[in-house]
Amino acid sequence: xxxxxxxxxxxxxxxxxxxxxxxxxxxxxxxxxxxxxxxxxxxxxxxxxxxxxxxxxxxxxxxxxxxxxxxxxxxxxxxxxxxxxxxxxxxxxxxxxxxxxxxxxxxxxxxxxxxxxxxxxxxxxxxxxxxxxxxxxxxxxxxxxxxxxxxxxxxxxxxxxxxxxxxxxxxxxxxxxxxxxxxxxxxxxxxxxxxxxxxxxxxxxxxxxxxxxxxxxxxxxxxxxxxxxxxxxxxxxxxxxxxxxxxxxxxxxxxxxxxxxxxxxxxxxxxxxxxxxxxxxxxxxxxxxxxxxxxxxxxxxxxxxxxxxxxxxxxxxxxxxxxxxxxxxxxxxxxxxxxxxxxxxxxxxxxxxxxxxxxxxxxxxxxxxxxxxxxxxxxxxxxxxxx
Ligand SMILES: Cc1ncc(COP(=O)(O)O)c(C=O)c1O
Numbered sequence: 001x002x003x004x005x006x007x008x009x010x011x012x013x014x015x016x017x018x019x020x021x022x023x024x025x026x027x028x029x030x031x032x033x034x035x036x037x038x039x040x041x042x043x044x045x046x047x048x049x050x051x052x053x054x055x056x057x058x059x060x061x062x063x064x065x066x067x068x069x070x071x072x073x074x075x076x077x078x079x080x081x082x083x084x085x086x087x088x089x090x091x092x093x094x095x096x097x098x099x100x101x102x103x104x105x106x107x108x109x110x111x112x113x114x115x116x117x118x119x120x121x122x123x124x125x126x127x128x129x130x131x132x133x134x135x136x137x138x139x140x141x142x143x144x145x146x147x148x149x150x151x152x153x154x155x156x157x158x159x160x161x162x163x164x165x166x167x168x169x170x171x172x173x174x175x176x177x178x179x180x181x182x183x184x185x186x187x188x189x190x191x192x193x194x195x196x197x198x199x200x201x202x203x204x205x206x207x208x209x210x211x212x213x214x215x216x217x218x219x220x221x222x223x224x225x226x227x228x229x230x231x232x233x234x235x236x237x238x239x240x241x242x243x244x245x246x247x248x249x250x251x252x253x254x255x256x257x258x259x260x261x262x263x264x265x266x267x268x269x270x271x272x273x274x275x276x277x278x279x280x281x282x283x284x285x286x287x288x289x290x291x292x293x294x295x296x297x298x299x300x301x302x303x304x305x306x307x308x309x310x311x312x313x314x315x316x317x318x319x320x321x322x323x324x325x326x327x328x329x330x331x332x333x334x335x336x337x338x339x340x341x342x343x344x345x346x347x348x349x350x351x352x353x354x355x356x357x358x359x360x361x362x363x364x365x366x367x368x369x370x371x372x373x374x375x376x377x378x379x380x381x382x383x384x385x386x387x
Contacts, residue, residue, distance in 0.1 A: 002373045003321050008324040009183040009363045013247070014260065020246035032210070032239045039245035040193070042252050047170025048161075049195035051202035053208055054245065058157045058192035060238035062090040062127075063152055063196055065175055068204040069130045071096045071124060078118050079127040079155075080110040081329040081342075081350040087127055087155050088330050093103035098340065099123070099328060102347045106283030108297065108357075109136045111349070112206050116144055125151040130169060132326075133185065133259075133284060133292030138164050138172055146211070151179065156195075160185045161259045163290035170195040178374075183324075185258055186251035187246035209238040229352035261364040262293035265371050269296055270362060272375040278304045278382045280356075295326050299356035309356055315385065321378040324359035 024030055036054050044052035055061050071077065073095040079087055081100040091098040101114040108131045114139040115126055126145060136154075145152045154161070157179035159169040170176045175198070177186075180191035196202050207213070212235030266282075271322035273279055280299040284291065300312050307315065311322045329350040331342040361374055 001377075002283055003320070005320045006320065006322055006366075006370050006373060008322040008359055008361050010365065011182045012251075012364045013187075014250070014253070016250040018244045020250055021243055024242045024246045027242075029242050031243075035242040035243045035245040036240050037191045037284065039188070039248040039252070041238075042249065043193055044195065045178070046069055046252060046255070047178075047265065049170045049176070049197055050197045051199060052170075053194045053202055053205045053209065054240040055192040056238045056240055056244075057092065057181070057190050058155070058177050060209065060236070061177035061192040061194040061205075062086060062153075062155065063093065064205045064208045064236070065177060066090055066094040066096065066125075066240060067208060067285045068201055069125065069151055069153075074122060075124040076120060076122040076127045077127060078115050078123060080129050080131070081331055081347050082108050082110075082131055082211045082327055082353060083129045083155065083330065084157065084327060085330065085333065087129060088336065091127075092339070096124070097122075098346060100133050100340070100342060100350075103349045104129075105349045105352075107131065107134055107285050108282070109134065109285070110141075112137055112144060115141065119144075119148050119150075123150055125153055126157050127153045127231050129155040129157070130162050130292075131295075132297055133262075133294035134161065134282075134290045135162050135169060135291075136163035137285065137287060138174075138220055139287075142173065151175070157181075157184065157192075158294035159292055161290070162292040164368075165288050173197065175201065175361070177285075177295045180248060185186040185207040185262070185292055186255050188240065188248040188251070189239050191244045191248065200230045207232055208235045211235040211237065218313060226309075258292075258364040259292050261303070261366075263291070265362055266291075266293045266296050268368075268371050269298075269375065273298065273378065276379065276382060277301075278386070279378075281303065293362065294364045295359045297357050297359050299328060299353055300358060302356055304386055304387055305382065305385045309358060312381055313358055313383070316377055319380065321374055321377040322361060326359045328352070328355070329354035333339060356357050359361075 152174040180188040212233035
């Protein structure tokens with residue numbers, strides 16, 4: 001057994017990030033300023049989006065996008081139950097009604113056929129989540145959205161570097177929202193970015209992110225600026241800081257390398273765990289795409305074991321292997337169980353995955369030995385607890 005604890009994820013930060021943060025601190029521009037602009041431009045160019053709005057988090061991005069689209073009481077937004085709470089919470093906090101459509105069993109991405117079944121005259125938008133960094137099947141989803149006049153908002157929190165049929169997520173004909181939380185494929189500490197081709201929407205989100213102010217602080221306080229400003233609408237305080245962007249500036253050029261390493265480890269897990277009957281491994285979607293391997297999420301077939309998924313994670317921890325839970329399905333959380341009243345039989349695939357899923361360690365700094373330790377620990381827990 002390994003003697004040190006292997007976390008489920010940890011960011012890959014080097015001297016370049018540290019020096020850039022120090023530069024920001026020494027420069028006096030610690031909040032929204034030139035480094036945010038540099039990161040925004042670099043990220044927009046990387047994904048191929050006409051407009052990008054840097055924010056304090058992806059949650060802020062979801063919130064402002066829904067507000068800018070005018071989502072209000074009575075509007076229904078279809079999304080997946082296999083997501084982080086904020087995808088659904090932001091719909092509710094805008095006064096909308098989340099409607100959950102079931103997932104595909106292998107990729108755990110939203111099932112477009114199930115989305116179709118959930119459309120009503122009140123449906124305004126669909127929020128697919130590119131689960132674990134694997135693109136949803138966007139062509140049929142766009143066709144469906146067009147047929148019914150719906151807006152597609154991609155929750156791309158897992159999908160920096162993901163591609164769908166040769167196109168980067170962020171450059172499709174929709175709105176994409178990325179997260180730079182420390183576990184994500186690149187980080188800014190906390191942070192998010194909304195990418196879109198819609199100039200008016202990008203402007204509206206930019207206004208909403210900073211008090212509805214006509215000009216941002218760095219434009220007012222820079223030598224060439226004027227301190228006067230006007231409030232055009234009531235807004236939030238969701239701007240990204242230069243200290244955050246300083247990290248992102250040096251993460252972004254390494255993103256492709258990070259994904260290559262993540263893929264190597266994921267494919268090693270796929271090979272080494274392929275014959276383990278007690279696991280259902282994640283599968284590749286049949287269409288051409290680039291999986292960014294944000295997460296590696298096998299399902300533990302608990303019916304073949306004497307322990308449940310939570311105990312499985314505890315047993316891994318005893319062997320010094322960390323794991324994550326992405327996700328307990330939305331309708332299994334207390335609030336949503338009450339608020340949405342969804343039965344497991346309404347979402348059978350998500351309900352099945354919710355009780356069995358776990359995230360194994362996956363991050364670029366992991367060594368081959370770390371990955372071998374994970375495989376050995378998973379097999380040991382299965383052998384020790386077989387039915
Ligand atoms: C699918 C999904 N959506 C949204 C978010 C929210 O991102 P953030 O933490 O940047 O607000 C996350 C973060 O974990 C996520 O995984």
